[in-house]
Amino acid sequence: MMDTPFRLPPIVPHLVVNRGGDAIDFYARALGAELMSRLDNGEGLVMNAGLTINGAAVMLNDHFPGMSPPPPQPGHSAVTIHLTVDNADRWFDRAVAAGATPAMPPADMFWGDRYAVVHDPFGHSWAFAHNLHGHQLGHDEINSNFAAFKEGAMQ
Incomplete structure (x- = not known):
């Protein structure tokens, strides 16, 4: 400390x-x-x-x-803490190995990030993401990707 x-x-x-x-x-x-x-x-x-x-x-x-409401039960938090990281897969794997529950395995998302979510044993949810393109996608590209995603065409 x-x-x-x-x-x-x-x-x-x-x-x-x-x-x-x-x-x-x-x-x-x-x-x-x-x-x-x-x-x-x-x-x-x-x-x-x-x-x-x-x-x-x-x-x-x-x-x-x-003094405060009780902590949420694991998997029932209304808030997800988002961490922008160097490698979402590695952060996800480390958290799961330490005892977190997988909520969403790492996947490439239509907004241009590799993204994953875990629930920790203390009731809080954590998302890990890293950008796949070296830059943030524009709204038009995200909307186009989302339309393809909805049609099941996202790879």
Whole structure:
């Protein structure tokens, strides 16, 4: 853990979990998370932890009844955290090997990314994507690809 101030960008996901210490360990194995800060309550619960995942900040704490809604059940999160990565297949495989549940195996998508999704054991969903073209596709090309996708012509 670093001993420097953990500076936050303008928007940061803040995950509520059960078993915060286990979640931190899982995110290190599955997503290469680095622990930047951690404050425990003295009773084995994480009051606040700051992580970086692929260069992005993520906050985490254990669920404290009455302070926040309970964490989602695995596969039932209304939010997916999207990570732009160097290789979606490799990130997907590492997360699954660490205990994540595959939700969408890696596939080439009509918008120009290789894309995959997993559900972690703590109720949160993660998407991994890398661009297949070296640039973002324009709206016309995406719309054309989507039309072909709907017709089943996407390879």
